[in-house]
Amino acid sequence: MQPFLLGQLPGRAAARDPDHPAVVLDDERRTYGALVAESSRMAGLLTALGVVPHDRVALLARKGTRTVDALYGILRAGAAYVPLDPASPAARHALLVRDSGARCVVGEGALVRALLAADPGPGLEAAILLDDAPPLPPGLRVGTPADLAAFDTAQPDHAGTELDLAALLYTSGSTGAPKGVMLSHRNVLSFATWAAGEFGLRADDRVANHAPFHFDLSTFDYFAGAYAGAAVHPIPSREAPFPATVAERTARDRHSVVYATPSTWIQLLTRGRLAERDLGALRVALYAGEVFPPASLARFLAALPREASCWNLYGPTETNVCTFTRVTRAPHEGEPASIGRACPNCEAFALDESGRVAAPGGEGELFVAGATVMQGYWNDAARTAKSLVPHPLAPGGSRVAYRTGDVVRVAPDGSFLFLGRRDHQVKVRGYRVELGEVEGVLAADAAVIEAAVVALPHTEHGAELVAAVILASGGGADERSLRRACAARLPAYMVPGRVLVRDGFPRTSSGKLDRVRLTEELAAQPAPEHGGAAAGRPDGA
Amino acid sequence: MELERRIREYVTRELLYDRDVSALKDDDSLLGPGLLDSVAVLRLVAWIEEEFGIPFPDEDVVPDNVETVRRLADLVRRRQGAAG
Numbered sequence: 001m002q003p004f005l006l007g008q009l010p011g012r013a014a015a016r017d018p019d020h021p022a023v024v025l026d027d028e029r030r031t032y033g034a035l036v037a038e039s040s041r042m043a044g045l046l047t048a049l050g051v052v053p054h055d056r057v058a059l060l061a062r063k064g065t066r067t068v069d070a071l072y073g074i075l076r077a078g079a080a081y082v083p084l085d086p087a088s089p090a091a092r093h094a095l096l097v098r099d100s101g102a103r104c105v106v107g108e109g110a111l112v113r114a115l116l117a118a119d120p121g122p123g124l125e126a127a128i129l130l131d132d133a134p135p136l137p138p139g140l141r142v143g144t145p146a147d148l149a150a151f152d153t154a155q156p157d158h159a160g161t162e163l164d165l166a167a168l169l170y171t172s173g174s175t176g177a178p179k180g181v182m183l184s185h186r187n188v189l190s191f192a193t194w195a196a197g198e199f200g201l202r203a204d205d206r207v208a209n210h211a212p213f214h215f216d217l218s219t220f221d222y223f224a225g226a227y228a229g230a231a232v233h234p235i236p237s238r239e240a241p242f243p244a245t246v247a248e249r250t251a252r253d254r255h256s257v258v259y260a261t262p263s264t265w266i267q268l269l270t271r272g273r274l275a276e277r278d279l280g281a282l283r284v285a286l287y288a289g290e291v292f293p294p295a296s297l298a299r300f301l302a303a304l305p306r307e308a309s310c311w312n313l314y315g316p317t318e319t320n321v322c323t324f325t326r327v328t329r330a331p332h333e334g335e336p337a338s339i340g341r342a343c344p345n346c347e348a349f350a351l352d353e354s355g356r357v358a359a360p361g362g363e364g365e366l367f368v369a370g371a372t373v374m375q376g377y378w379n380d381a382a383r384t385a386k387s388l389v390p391h392p393l394a395p396g397g398s399r400v401a402y403r404t405g406d407v408v409r410v411a412p413d414g415s416f417l418f419l420g421r422r423d424h425q426v427k428v429r430g431y432r433v434e435l436g437e438v439e440g441v442l443a444a445d446a447a448v449i450e451a452a453v454v455a456l457p458h459t460e461h462g463a464e465l466v467a468a469v470i471l472a473s474g475g476g477a478d479e480r481s482l483r484r485a486c487a488a489r490l491p492a493y494m495v496p497g498r499v500l501v502r503d504g505f506p507r508t509s510s511g512k513l514d515r516v517r518l519t520e521e522l523a524a525q526p527a528p529e530h531g532g533a534a535a536g537r538p539d540g541a
Numbered sequence: 542m543e544l545e546r547r548i549r550e551y552v553t554r555e556l557l558y559d560r561d562v563s564a565l566k567d568d569d570s571l572l573g574p575g576l577l578d579s580v581a582v583l584r585l586v587a588w589i590e591e592e593f594g595i596p597f598p599d600e601d602v603v604p605d606n607v608e609t610v611r612r613l614a615d616l617v618r619r620r621q622g623a624a625g
Contacts, residue, residue, distance in 0.1 A: 062574060086574035086575070087574050087575045087578060088575065089575065108574075111574060237574065238572045238604055239604060240578075240579065241572075241577060241578055241579035241581070241582040242582065242602055242603050242604055242607070243579075243599070243602075244599055244600050244602060244603055245603050245604060267579065271599040271602070272599070273599070273600070429579075429580075460583075461580060480554075483558050484558045486558075487557075487558035488558075492575075492578050492580075492581075493578075493580075495558065497580075
């Protein structure tokens with residue numbers, strides 16, 4: 001029997017109703033039947049350009065029907081998709097193309113052109129443009145939208161297995177380089193099919209898609225959505241920074257299932273007047289990625305229609321969603337947030353410092369095992385071995401468990417309360433940021449003697465990154481040049497809003513950086529004007 | 542044109558981090574990939590309110606008003622005219 005793979009999702013939905021919309025973005029519309037045909041053509045073109053099963057194919061495009069054609073085309077060609085953040089600098093795209101060994105990139109012409117100018121390495125052999133862009137410089141095999149017409153709309157998928165790589169999702173890495181989380185078809189399908197069932201997704205749902213493709217929340221929108229045969233409604237990238245516009249769209253397009261970060265929900269509430277809009281169609285409201293501040297959560301719950309259910313989903317990219325809980329009230333200020341209990345396809349347990357399973361009332365690091373847990377980090381056996389450890393409760397076997405680095409308390413009913421991190425990872429607008437990666441970029445400047453980045457709490461974005469640097473005299477660097485260096489190499493959410501030059505850092509008795517005191521010092525800095533952007537002026541204005 | 546210049550300088554320096562956008566023209570879209578994100582838009586709105594002494598209410602913070610330097614300048618001029 002043919003295994004069940006992600007690329008089959010549109011075909012299964014089309015078999016039920018080929019004319020049902022799969023993706024709707026204003027005037028752009030793909031029915032499931034058309035998505036099957038267009039993704040088949042895309043798979044044909046990819047194959048003709050040399051892509052073979054088990055290849056990685058970079059996806060470098062904003063949301064749109066053609067991007068979804070490409071997503072399924074890549075999967076149906078037997079390859080894995082490597083979504084790159086269109087908003088990140090080209091140098092970052094090139095780094096991820098080199099690291100992933102992608103043979104081909106599918107994307108918007110302007111973005112692909114910038115990638116090629118940023119040294120993507122010799123492994124990149126082909127490109128498919130999703131728009132009618134000017135020709136690319138020579139050296140690559142290139143496919144264009146006009147080429148697609150030559151390919152069959154009903155060609156069979158490449159055979160594969162459930163354990164083949166389906167997606168390579170890059171997240172921030174603590175040692176200065178991003179790491180690629182390897183998700184198999186089984187990992188993603190196990191999550192998507194559970195989620196579609198748990199939240200009762202139906203063909204008549206309109207599933208809003210807030211998360212860009214490189215953000216793991218998007219796997220719910222597209223794959224759970226397609227599993228249910230529902231219509232996915234992407235929020236256009238151009239509109240995403242405008243809460244009033246997005247809130248209006250939520251009501252106008254009658255989104256019935258919405259999955260977004262607390263930062264996004266808070267923006268929609270406070271600046272988009274979500275509570276005053278007609279949300280009568282909304283029946284499932286989901287959030288994940290960061291802690292929802294209690295006061296905002298209370299406002300959010302009050303804004304939802306009475307019939308709507310609200311759920312908190314928890315899980316690092318490495319595990320997909322692994323615990324969840326229905327949210328009916330906000331915790332009191334200072335009370336830890338519940339992340340619920342393990343999804344039925346996962347196992348989650350907390351181990352205390354002596355390695356014993358924490359009992360109700362106890363605390364420990366959360367471990368996760370099961371069908372949704374990643375295969376490992378791409379090309380990084382050492383990091384994989386540190387994170388995917390032999391299953392502590394099944395010694396001697398071949399099973400592994402993922403160490404989340406998250407510290408939890410076990411509630412009396414066995415569910416988990418989130419207490420914090422064991423390391424220097426923080427969340428900015430739901431995105432994971434390893435402070436060490438930002439520090440690494442700053443320290444790469446020859447004029448920087450030492451760099452430290454801290455996260456200060458921010459009511460709307462979860463956290464604001466502030467960097468402190470000690471500079472060599474006469475090194476030529478300043479706040480402005482360092483912020484520019486970060487913006488040239490890091491995604492926007494990782495660029496510190498402020499870079500402050502210090503004469504020295506507070507130290508512990510052993511001479512190490514005292515992060516607690518540094519954070520206090522930086523938090524005490526006078527708040528800059530204009531929401532944090534104006535700091536960094538040498539004159540301190 | 543002075544208004545356009547001030548807005549262009551702020552956007553280039555503070556929101557685009559002096560990236561290679563020296564050619565940023567008054568009619569170029571600021572909403573393409575890698576340009577203004579949600580935090581940058583918030584900062585821009587706060588700066589405009591303070592710098593030009595005009596209100597920029599949330600319901601006016603929409604793509605059509607923020608799309609280009611010229612649209613932003615037009616909005617400021619309309620508001621200043623309305624106030625005067």
